[in-house]
Amino acid sequence: MGFHEQRLMPIINRTVDSLCNTPHMQDILHGTMSKEIFQFQLKQNFNYLKDFCRCWAVGLARCSDYDELSLWYKLFKGTFEIEIGESIRYWCQQADLSFDEMENTTMAQMKRSYTSHELASSFEGDQTIQVLVLFPCTILYLYMGLKLVPQCTLPEDNMYRHWLEFYVGDWYTAHCQNMIRLVNKLTENKTERELSRILEIFAVSCNYEYLQWTTMYQNAETWPLDDIFPPKFTTLEQFKI
Amino acid sequence: MGFYEERLLPRITTTVTAEMELPYMKEMLEGTLPLENFRFQCRQNYNYLIEYGKAWAIGFAKCSEYNEMAIWYEFVKETIEHEIPFYKEYWQDRLGVSFEEMETTIMANVKRSYTSHELARSWEGDLAEQVTALLPCDLVYWQMGQRLTSLCTLPEGHLYRDWMSFYTKGWFVEVCEKLIRLINKLTEHKTPRELAKLEEVFAIGCNYEYLSWRDMYYKMETWPLDELFPEKFNKIEKFRI
Numbered sequence: 466m467g468f469h470e471q472r473l474m475p476i477i478n479r480t481v482d483s484l485c486n487t488p489h490m491q492d493i494l495h496g497t498m499s500k501e502i503f504q505f506q507l508k509q510n511f512n513y514l515k516d517f518c519r520c521w522a523v524g525l526a527r528c529s530d531y532d533e534l535s536l537w538y539k540l541f542k543g544t545f546e547i548e549i550g551e552s553i554r555y556w557c558q559q560a561d562l563s564f565d566e567m568e569n570t571t572m573a574q575m576k577r578s579y580t581s582h583e584l585a586s587s588f589e590g591d592q593t594i595q596v597l598v599l600f601p602c603t604i605l606y607l608y609m610g611l612k613l614v615p616q617c618t619l620p621e622d623n624m625y626r627h628w629l630e631f632y633v634g635d636w637y638t639a640h641c642q643n644m645i646r647l648v649n650k651l652t653e654n655k656t657e658r659e660l661s662r663i664l665e666i667f668a669v670s671c672n673y674e675y676l677q678w679t680t681m682y683q684n685a686e687t688w689p690l691d692d693i694f695p696p697k698f699t700t701l702e703q704f705k706i
Numbered sequence: 707m708g709f710y711e712e713r714l715l716p717r718i719t720t721t722v723t724a725e726m727e728l729p730y731m732k733e734m735l736e737g738t739l740p741l742e743n744f745r746f747q748c749r750q751n752y753n754y755l756i757e758y759g760k761a762w763a764i765g766f767a768k769c770s771e772y773n774e775m776a777i778w779y780e781f782v783k784e785t786i787e788h789e790i791p792f793y794k795e796y797w798q799d800r801l802g803v804s805f806e807e808m809e810t811t812i813m814a815n816v817k818r819s820y821t822s823h824e825l826a827r828s829w830e831g832d833l834a835e836q837v838t839a840l841l842p843c844d845l846v847y848w849q850m851g852q853r854l855t856s857l858c859t860l861p862e863g864h865l866y867r868d869w870m871s872f873y874t875k876g877w878f879v880e881v882c883e884k885l886i887r888l889i890n891k892l893t894e895h896k897t898p899r900e901l902a903k904l905e906e907v908f909a910i911g912c913n914y915e916y917l918s919w920r921d922m923y924y925k926m927e928t929w930p931l932d933e934l935f936p937e938k939f940n941k942i943e944k945f946r947i
Contacts, residue, residue, distance in 0.1 A: 519767040519775075526760040530939075542783070649947075706887040706891045
């Protein structure tokens with residue numbers, strides 16, 4: 466029994482129960498979501514994943530020997546090649562989005578708040594904090610998938626079913642198990658004071674996850690003063706060498 | 707004509723010309739360099755590359771769009787999947803240096819000074835500064851490899867000849883050419899003041915390269931008070947999950 470089983474599971478279960486009951490998640494489960502809302506979710510999530518991947522790079526830069534480096538590299542690589550890669554290769558096409566539409570999206574308030582929390586914690590904390598701030602994003606989706614996939618009655622080739630099934634697939638399951646072992650290893654010798662700080666950071670991320678499903682995705686919420694944003698810098702000039 | 711051709715290439719040529727005069731290079735060309743020195747060089751360089759890979763990860767963490775991320779990702783990947791394994795596997799076999807020996811080497815004074823410079827500039831600067839801090843390592847080796855190989859009369863398959871020609875091979879040349887395009891792009895709109903700062907960063911790196919060959923590798927110099935160091939931390943416990 467490690468930190469994951471003893472201290473995180475109750476928080477994860479509590480969050481997953483709430484997540485599964487949000488109207489947005491129910492719309493995915495029953496395939497009743499409008500395409501526009503799903504496109505909004507995919508565009509926001511693509512931009513989220515880029516920041517999430519940068520946090521792994523910050524963790525990678527904190528490694529102190531080859532064993533650590535190869536482990537962080539594996540998590541970094543999986544995020545970039547599988548998660549970001551699938552967004553571009555598969556989801557763009559499924560939801561009729563172009564790469565440019567995804568890339569030129571301004572990150573919504575809730576996503577920006579969430580990734581700023583992840584990046585700031587990664588920059589200021591040690592490797593344990595860097596992993597734990599990202600852990601909700603990974604682990605909640607595994608348990609959510611495990612709970613919802615058996616309830617899903619959509620046909621095999623339905624895009625919402627595919628979205629749910631990704632999180633119970635072989636790659637994702639192995640990725641999560643790897644992270645669980647890492648979380649348990651990193652928290653082994655921490656003091657109660659340190660664990661409490663870690664739990665707070667974890668709880669903040671869980672709350673951001675919940676908030677994005679309750680308000681941001683459902684209402685396609687961006688910023689109160691959306692009109693003061695300039696055109697996305699990527700529309701002005703492509704970075705090419 | 708970009709920043710590389712105008713400002714960096716002359717500095718590279720000066721550095722390599724000075725390096726070519728060093729006893730270390732002469733002995734390597736003649737094949738008389740003691741194997742012990744070469745082993746020392748490889749052990750130190752292996753540890754150097756881990757820090758070098760981390761500095762690319764810091765750059766990745768500073769990227770702001772997918773096109774940038776895809777370029778920086780390649781440099782992280784190239785270092786971790788190509789250069790580090792080359793030292794781990796190829797030199798390990800040819801020199802009879804175990805992975806354990808490579809991994810538990812304490813980085814010598816000049817190497818630590820060099821990588822601290824690279825990591826500090828990477829954390830504190832922008833992408834141009836991060837790339838410039840790492841550039842001497844690739845570009846100085848490229849020119850040095852070309853000049854050494856053209857003068858080398860050692861037979862094919864000789865350890866030192868293989869080492870030199872590694873830095874003239876296709877994939878390494880491609881990495882260097884990509885780096886040149888990248889630094890020219892990143893410096894396109896910099897002010898003279900900003901460029902001068904980058905040139906200073908570059909000159910520091912070139913000097914560390916020169917010092918590595920003149921003193922550290924040749925004299926197998928580590929630290930003046932070597933006995934102060936504890937046992938390497940990864941000898942005490944391996945990081946395993």
